[in-house]
Amino acid sequence: MGLDRRFEPGSRVVLLDSRGRRYLITLSAGGTFHSHRGIVEHDRVIGEEDGSLVRTRTGEEMRAFRPTLSEFVLKMPRGAQVVYPKDIGAITVQGDLYPGATVLEAGVGSGALTIGLIRAVGPAGRVVSYEVREEFADTARANVEAFLGPVSNWEIQIGSVYDGVKERGVDRAVLDLPEPWRAVDPVGEALRGGGIFVSYLPTIIQSQRLTQELQSDSRWSSVLTTETLVRAWKIEGTSVRPEHRMVGHTGFITVARRVVPL
Numbered sequence: 001m002g003l004d005r006r007f008e009p010g011s012r013v014v015l016l017d018s019r020g021r022r023y024l025i026t027l028s029a030g031g032t033f034h035s036h037r038g039i040v041e042h043d044r045v046i047g048e049e050d051g052s053l054v055r056t057r058t059g060e061e062m063r064a065f066r067p068t069l070s071e072f073v074l075k076m077p078r079g080a081q082v083v084y085p086k087d088i089g090a091i092t093v094q095g096d097l098y099p100g101a102t103v104l105e106a107g108v109g110s111g112a113l114t115i116g117l118i119r120a121v122g123p124a125g126r127v128v129s130y131e132v133r134e135e136f137a138d139t140a141r142a143n144v145e146a147f148l149g150p151v152s153n154w155e156i157q158i159g160s161v162y163d164g165v166k167e168r169g170v171d172r173a174v175l176d177l178p179e180p181w182r183a184v185d186p187v188g189e190a191l192r193g194g195g196i197f198v199s200y201l202p203t204i205i206q207s208q209r210l211t212q213e214l215q216s217d218s219r220w221s222s223v224l225t226t227e228t229l230v231r232a233w234k235i236e237g238t239s240v241r242p243e244h245r246m247v248g249h250t251g252f253i254t255v256a257r258r259v260v261p262l
């Protein structure tokens with residue numbers, strides 16, 4: 001992927017200021033970036049390597065980095081609510097995404113989770129994403145390509161996953177939409193034996209309804225719902241304690257395993 005390349009016009013760069021604030025910019029020759037810490041000339045960043053120190057016009061220090069997946073998804077343009085990085089991590093591990101896997105996804109939203117899925121399956125894998133709203137598909141495509149560059153192993157199908165999917169024998173299915181119980185049947189048709197179904201939902205009422213649907217269908221086993229809480233700690237000299245603020249709630253993850261029915 002050439003991640004050791006030097007920054008060039010068109011590169012996405014995260015500028016980190018001395019207060020820990022992050023700004024995502026796209027470099028252009030002659031461009032300028034304005035923040036409370038001052039003005040950074042893009043030309044001071046172009047040609048530097050990942051992690052370099054750059055200075056504002058008034059001499060304030062900033063660090064320039066290539067964005068990580070987490071930094072990018074928290075700063076990228078969003079139409080719909082994105083899946084938080086901590087949950088992208090949990091979904092890819094609980095869904096057991098692996099290099100070479102074929103994944104069915106719905107819906108795409110702004111494409112934050114999609115980026116994690118495409119990365120997890122790698123160039124030998126494939127992701128097929130269903131999305132009902134064309135304008136979300138366009139935002140997602142722009143975000144995915146802004147972060148990963150052109151991708152040839154990802155396709156978007158415009159349409160509702162509730163109406164059925166044409167894919168068969170997929171290894172994993174990942175859903176982030178409001179009524180996943182309506183997708184249990186079509187996704188059950190698409191997943192191979194031993195395949196894994198993952199759904200991300202904001203309320204436990206939805207998770208309960210989905211769980212009841214999965215438990216009443218002999219094609220599924222090992223149905224489990226979890227939530228992931230991540231608490232950062234402040235460690236400075238002898239002051240060692242949890243940070244005062246944390247993200248209190250995002251969503252619940254429900255997984256199930258596709259079995260070969262009797």
Ligand code: SAH
Pocket residue numbers: 080081082083106107108109110111112113114130131132133136159160161162176177178
């Ligand atoms: N995971 C995304 C956010 C998804 S938001 C991210 O991280 O950015 C939920 C998306 O599901 C919306 O874009 C919505 O249009 C889409 N959606 C809702 N119902 C759907 C359906 N039946 N089939 C496909 N997509 C659907």
